[in-house]
Amino acid sequence: MNNSKRAFLKFGVASAAVLAGINALGNVSPHEFNERITRRVFGEKGLARTFSRNEAKEPRANGQVGIEEELTAEDAAAWKLDVDGKLFTLADLKALPAVNMTTELMCVEGWSEIVNWTGTPLSNIAPKNTPEFVHLMTADELYYVGIDRESALHPQTLLAWDMNGSALTSEHGAPLRLVIPLKYGIKNIKRIGKINFSSSRPADYWHERGYDYYSGL
Numbered sequence: 620m621n622n623s624k625r626a627f628l629k630f631g632v633a634s635a636a637v638l639a640g641i642n643a644l645g646n647v648s649p650h651e652f653n654e655r656i657t658r659r660v661f662g663e664k665g666l667a668r669t670f671s672r673n674e675a676k677e678p679r680a681n682g683q684v685g686i687e688e689e690l691t692a693e694d695a696a697a698w699k700l701d702v703d704g705k706l707f708t709l710a711d712l713k714a715l716p717a718v719n720m721t722t723e724l725m726c727v728e729g730w731s732e733i734v735n736w737t738g739t740p741l742s743n744i745a746p747k748n749t750p751e752f753v754h755l756m757t758a759d760e761l762y763y764v765g766i767d768r769e770s771a772l773h774p775q776t777l778l779a780w781d782m783n784g785s786a787l788t789s790e791h792g793a794p795l796r797l798v799i800p801l802k803y804g805i806k807n808i809k810r811i812g813k814i815n816f817s818s819s820r821p822a823d824y825w826h827e828r829g830y831d832y833y834s835g836l
Contacts, residue, residue: 667775667800667836670721670733675783678724678732680790684824685762686810690789698794700778701813702744709780709794715739718777722800724807725836736798738779742772746816754821755797758812765821765832766799766806775800778811803834 700707717739725731741753753771756763770776777798780787787793792809799806805825815821826832 665801667722670723672721672735674733675721675735676732677783678734678791679726679730680788681726681728682804682809683790685757685759686789686792690793690810695794698812700795700811703746703815707744712739712744712778712795713780715743718774720775720777720800722775722798724798724800724804726804727830727834735783736777736779737781737784738777738795738798740774741776741778741797742774744778744814745771750816750818752817752820754813754815754817755808755811756813756815757808757810760813762808763822763824764797764806764808765823765826766802767833770799770802770833773799773801801836803836805830806834 695709698709700712717737719735719737721733721735723731724734742749745753749768749772751768753766753768754763755766766776775798778795779798780793780795782788782791787796792811795811796809797807797811820832823832825834
């Protein structure tokens, strides 16, 4: 196991130790324990720490699965977000209530950066009776994440189009990316092309490679 993955699973190991002394939880895995804790935090609307705008810096641009090709101006102009078959242009999304926030983006590799984001809460495009899970994918479906309803409806979970006061660049996920500050960066999918709401837990790129599905901080 590499150092990044070891650091990422550190909380899971600690959780396993706690599990041994909590008979009420029964025989559950560390991942299942993390899931219960994370969903409880999101269910109670716990907020990530916010910072002043002048502390914001540009984060690293790693994590290019699904966005290897440079986004051209023509591509950006033609881009649409498919939400269960309903199409949104960037102008449509910008017409929704917007949020500006400065939060910390944390990577499983061990680095973090304070970043300022502008976007609309994901809850603004969610159906009234939001199903249990949300599946977000790049347009080519090469990268995909699954998040639970509580995470999706959290007030700091944004569909963001600006970073540090400027439009997203191609390497940072233009024209639209997910910002979810109570989860590690692997859940902050870039260049979103499709969003599906589902009653069953969807596939998740890094969970399929051994990482915690909920990826909560």
